[in-house]
Amino acid sequence: MAKKINRRDFIKTTALASTATTIMPRSLLASKKHKQVKLGFIGTGLRGQWVLSLAAKYPEVDIPAICDVDEDMIAGALKILKDAGKPRPRVYRSGDEDFHRMVSSEVLDGIYIATPWRWHHPMAISAMKNGIHVGTEVPAALSVADCWDLVNTSEQTGRHCMIMENVCYRRDVMAILNMVRKELFGELLHCQGGYQHDLRHVKFNDGQQAYGGGVEFGEKGFSEARWRTQHSVDRNGDLYPTHGLGPVSPMLNINRGNRMLYLTSTASQARGLHKYIVDNAGPEHPNAKVIFNNGDIVTTVIKCAQGQTIVLSHDTNNPRPYSLNFRVQGTQGIWQKDARSLYIEGLSDQPHRWEDEGPYLEKYDHPLWQRFQDKAVGAGHGGMDFFIVRALIETLKGSPPVIDVYDAVSMSVVTALSEESIARGSTAVNIPDFTRGRWQTNQPIFGLNDIL
Amino acid sequence: MAKKINRRDFIKTTALASTATTIMPRSLLASKKHKQVKLGFIGTGLRGQWVLSLAAKYPEVDIPAICDVDEDMIAGALKILKDAGKPRPRVYRSGDEDFHRMVSSEVLDGIYIATPWRWHHPMAISAMKNGIHVGTEVPAALSVADCWDLVNTSEQTGRHCMIMENVCYRRDVMAILNMVRKELFGELLHCQGGYQHDLRHVKFNDGQQAYGGGVEFGEKGFSEARWRTQHSVDRNGDLYPTHGLGPVSPMLNINRGNRMLYLTSTASQARGLHKYIVDNAGPEHPNAKVIFNNGDIVTTVIKCAQGQTIVLSHDTNNPRPYSLNFRVQGTQGIWQKDARSLYIEGLSDQPHRWEDEGPYLEKYDHPLWQRFQDKAVGAGHGGMDFFIVRALIETLKGSPPVIDVYDAVSMSVVTALSEESIARGSTAVNIPDFTRGRWQTNQPIFGLNDIL
Numbered sequence: 001m002a003k004k005i006n007r008r009d010f011i012k013t014t015a016l017a018s019t020a021t022t023i024m025p026r027s028l029l030a031s032k033k034h035k036q037v038k039l040g041f042i043g044t045g046l047r048g049q050w051v052l053s054l055a056a057k058y059p060e061v062d063i064p065a066i067c068d069v070d071e072d073m074i075a076g077a078l079k080i081l082k083d084a085g086k087p088r089p090r091v092y093r094s095g096d097e098d099f100h101r102m103v104s105s106e107v108l109d110g111i112y113i114a115t116p117w118r119w120h121h122p123m124a125i126s127a128m129k130n131g132i133h134v135g136t137e138v139p140a141a142l143s144v145a146d147c148w149d150l151v152n153t154s155e156q157t158g159r160h161c162m163i164m165e166n167v168c169y170r171r172d173v174m175a176i177l178n179m180v181r182k183e184l185f186g187e188l189l190h191c192q193g194g195y196q197h198d199l200r201h202v203k204f205n206d207g208q209q210a211y212g213g214g215v216e217f218g219e220k221g222f223s224e225a226r227w228r229t230q231h232s233v234d235r236n237g238d239l240y241p242t243h244g245l246g247p248v249s250p251m252l253n254i255n256r257g258n259r260m261l262y263l264t265s266t267a268s269q270a271r272g273l274h275k276y277i278v279d280n281a282g283p284e285h286p287n288a289k290v291i292f293n294n295g296d297i298v299t300t301v302i303k304c305a306q307g308q309t310i311v312l313s314h315d316t317n318n319p320r321p322y323s324l325n326f327r328v329q330g331t332q333g334i335w336q337k338d339a340r341s342l343y344i345e346g347l348s349d350q351p352h353r354w355e356d357e358g359p360y361l362e363k364y365d366h367p368l369w370q371r372f373q374d375k376a377v378g379a380g381h382g383g384m385d386f387f388i389v390r391a392l393i394e395t396l397k398g399s400p401p402v403i404d405v406y407d408a409v410s411m412s413v414v415t416a417l418s419e420e421s422i423a424r425g426s427t428a429v430n431i432p433d434f435t436r437g438r439w440q441t442n443q444p445i446f447g448l449n450d451i452l
Numbered sequence: 453m454a455k456k457i458n459r460r461d462f463i464k465t466t467a468l469a470s471t472a473t474t475i476m477p478r479s480l481l482a483s484k485k486h487k488q489v490k491l492g493f494i495g496t497g498l499r500g501q502w503v504l505s506l507a508a509k510y511p512e513v514d515i516p517a518i519c520d521v522d523e524d525m526i527a528g529a530l531k532i533l534k535d536a537g538k539p540r541p542r543v544y545r546s547g548d549e550d551f552h553r554m555v556s557s558e559v560l561d562g563i564y565i566a567t568p569w570r571w572h573h574p575m576a577i578s579a580m581k582n583g584i585h586v587g588t589e590v591p592a593a594l595s596v597a598d599c600w601d602l603v604n605t606s607e608q609t610g611r612h613c614m615i616m617e618n619v620c621y622r623r624d625v626m627a628i629l630n631m632v633r634k635e636l637f638g639e640l641l642h643c644q645g646g647y648q649h650d651l652r653h654v655k656f657n658d659g660q661q662a663y664g665g666g667v668e669f670g671e672k673g674f675s676e677a678r679w680r681t682q683h684s685v686d687r688n689g690d691l692y693p694t695h696g697l698g699p700v701s702p703m704l705n706i707n708r709g710n711r712m713l714y715l716t717s718t719a720s721q722a723r724g725l726h727k728y729i730v731d732n733a734g735p736e737h738p739n740a741k742v743i744f745n746n747g748d749i750v751t752t753v754i755k756c757a758q759g760q761t762i763v764l765s766h767d768t769n770n771p772r773p774y775s776l777n778f779r780v781q782g783t784q785g786i787w788q789k790d791a792r793s794l795y796i797e798g799l800s801d802q803p804h805r806w807e808d809e810g811p812y813l814e815k816y817d818h819p820l821w822q823r824f825q826d827k828a829v830g831a832g833h834g835g836m837d838f839f840i841v842r843a844l845i846e847t848l849k850g851s852p853p854v855i856d857v858y859d860a861v862s863m864s865v866v867t868a869l870s871e872e873s874i875a876r877g878s879t880a881v882n883i884p885d886f887t888r889g890r891w892q893t894n895q896p897i898f899g900l901n902d903i904l
Contacts, residue, residue, distance in 0.1 A: 186727075186770075187723055189720045189721065189723065189724075189748050189749050189770065190720050190748075190749040190751075190767075198804065262877060262878060264716040264718065264753065264878050264880065266716065266753045266754075266755050266761050267761070268641045268642050268759055268760050268761045269641065269758070269759025269760065271639055271641065271783050272641075272783055275638075275783055295759075295761075296641050296642075296783075297641050297642040297761055297781065299642075299753050299761055299763055301716065301718045301751050301753060301878070302718075303718050303878060306721070307720055307721025307747075308720055308721065309718050309719070309720045309747075309749055309751055311751055311763070315642075315781075318638075318641065318781070318782075318783050318784075318786075319783075319784065319785060319786075319795065319796075319797035319803075320781070320785075320786045320795060321786075321793075321795050321804050321805055321806045322804060329749065329767075329770070329772070330770075331723050331724055331727055331748075331770050331771075332770075332771065333771060333772075334770075334771075334772045334773075336790060338788060338790055338791045338793075339790045339791050341773075341790075343771065343772060343773050344771075345771035351771075352650060352773050352774060353773055354773045425714060425880050426714060426716050426753070426755060426880040427879060427880050428716065428877050428878040428879050428880075
């Protein structure tokens with residue numbers, strides 16, 4: 001997830017964005033243009049700094065406080081805010097638990113959380129209990145109990161807990177959502193997604209740089225390698241389901257007319273990470289003795305209340321081109337991203353033949369993208385980050401969250417349940433109904449128009 | 453599966469093949485060139501006639517008897533044999549059970565079975581008990597008990613029961629097998645396959661022609677629609693797993709160093725067949741009242757003893773381009789057919805970028821294909837049919853079967869087990885070890901060289 005900031009690109013984008021805000025009517029930026037919102041940041045590592053730089057472009061966003069445990073990262077964040085012309089924030093830097101002090105003593109509308117996975121849940125809980133809305137990086141929580149805790153706390157406090165699943169806003173994904181809504185695929189039958197990304201250079205580095213150059217992790221690693229890799233030692237499941245599941249959830253109306261009933265998960269043997277250590281540092285390196293539990297390829301199959309199936313792939317330990325494995329299929333047609341192709345009966349020229357997805361993605365470009373494309377392009381991860389940050393800010397200004405706490409936990413809980421399924425020989429595991437039945441009457445809300 | 457015979461192509465291919473046999477040394481055609489073999493045919497429908505035409509090209513193959521219940525189909529078969537210069541066979545045409553009389557009264561080395569699915573098992577059993585080897589169309593049996601019955605009968609009689617899984621011989625699949633054997637993908641982790649084929653025009657027709665033109669099936673249907681469609685009414689599972697599973701089985705050394713341990717299966721809702729009837733004949737057509745039980749998209753995940761996972765897709769009821777969904781992935785690289793792409797670490801030019809599969813498929817073209825390409829091209833289903841028919845004939849001449857009874861049942865049993873898993877909420881179901889432990893010492897045999 002972490003986006004390495006290229007300084008030159010950053011300045012250029014910032015400058016362009018400033019120009020754009022000058023030229024564009026401010027009403028295009030904000031639904032309630034005069035409302036100022038106060039957004040705190042917990043976690044100002046590489047990902048946090050990047051999101052901070054995007055949020056700092058909004059004149060109506062004040063950033064009164066930040067929190068981290070790493071002085072270099074804090075310095076990076078302060079520089080970003082200074083360069084953006086924002087006042088210097090108060091800094092909470094007194095250890096892992098100092099975020100409690102920040103959310104209890106600061107007056108904030110929301111916080112953004114970009115810390116190692118295990119901190120997302122306690123930070124979100126602490127913030128909501130102090131009356132603060134939450135935008136958390138993925139995943140929102142690591143256990144079923146913690147997922148329920150987020151739901152209960154959000155309901156009790158009336159605070160939102162949004163998950164910052166940026167892929168929901170990927171341009172092709174939103175065009176396909178647009179086509180789904182226009183029923184071009186007919187009734188949906190099956191979706192696929194996943195996280196297929198060779199992360200070996202993220203899970204291991206030389207302790208100096210974020211990406212590669214060595215086989216260290218944990219205390220000797222840097223950035224994500226410091227904490228992310230240990231999950232591959234300790235756990236066996238789909239560790240990162242939200243990039244695949246998030247985008248197809250609104251297509252399938254998950255939590256809003258539909259819900260996920262149960263899943264099975266099956267893991268291959270674990271080979272890639274050990275092989276990487278041996279290939280790059282030899283069999284005598286101390287890390288060559290580490291036993292990695294996480295199967296290299298984890299396949300999860302989900303059954304939905306309205307009948308559809310979802311297949312998720314988790315595949316991060318071996319050489320392979322990046323792919324989120326998207327496929328969307330209904331009674332009228334199919335989109336398959338890896339082939340850059342789709343087929344729609346009655347529209348496609350030749351029966352039984354794939355068509356290039358390009359003209360369809362262009363024709364059905366989502367209204368949000370059409371409205372904001374000039375601002376989105378260059379704003380990280382192909383523009384997705386612009387939209388997810390904007391969605392959080394709009395929520396803080398009073399709009400309903402288009403990705404809410406129920407989405408946050410239904411996307412995130414797959415990890416814990418897939419671990420359980422694998423540990424029990426791929427047995428089917430029920431998925432909790434976090435909406436407590438309201439999925440039957442909740443209406444779709446994400447990406448309905450060009451506003452949110 | 454049924455191949456519609458184009459008369460002009462057929463004559464042309466036959467003529468070419470005759471020329472080839474004159475020019476080529478006969479030793480290239482047969483491992484024991486002087487042995488004549490006697491091959492009977494049960495089922496001379498469209499598929500049976502096509503295979504009959506291929507077998508009739510072999511001078512060393514005698515076809516003394518055929519069996520069917522349909523006089524038109526029998527006439528078609530007799531004409532094929534006459535045109536090929538073969539003597540007129542004895543014909544068994546006295547009802548569904550007349551095959552027993554044929555296998556008990558004829559002197560045969562082998563029979564080829566191309567009948568509706570439910571007849572494959574009893575016909576194979578009857579033949580083996582009469583000392584006759586079997587080549588059966590897919591699937592070999594429909595229940596776990598019938599799979600065991602095939603194994604037990606084969607072991608007791610010493611007769612082979614080969615499954616005619618032609619996709620094992622697809623040229624790209626064999627090139628990939630070649631690459632797997634040369635360890636270009638490293639240690640395999642994950643394979644995918646499936647049967648993704650819009651069969652609506654096969655499952656429904658007008659009762660006059662084999663493909664489409666109406667929404668009839670069962671007694672009012674013609675060819676496969678007469679019997680195949682009813683399976684989609686009665687059953688819910690992966691009804692046709694062998695085209696996907698057969699080709700990846702030798703890559704994974706299934707039954708020869710590896711075996712399948714358990715599976716889960718999950719089905720989407722069933723919509724496509726009903727929709728097709730309504731779209732084409734209106735909601736008042738009697739067939740619009742039929743309830744189809746077979747989920748449109750069935751996903752099966754298999755776990756192997758050596759750790760690998762296999763994902764199979766069954767998807768035959770809705771508009772979509774044909775695809776067998778192949779993916780082969782290991783610690784060193786990945787092949788993904790739908791993208792016509794592969795990636796091999798250290799070989800591919802650019803890290804993290806797909807390469808066109810073409811040059812690799814050419815470079816690693818399988819020795820069998822290199823030897824027989826002139827004969828295979830034009831011989832049905834892209835040449836696959838040439839190889840599978842040749843494999844049966846070679847087996848009858850004394851070679852060990854490269855696709856044996858254990859392969860036949862391990863490929864076929866997936867249907868019954870997937871039905872059980874789906875009926876029980878996607879629970880994991882154990883896969884029997886039909887080899888009774890011999891998978892641990894059995895050696896790979898399929899596609900090792902240019903002989904078999």
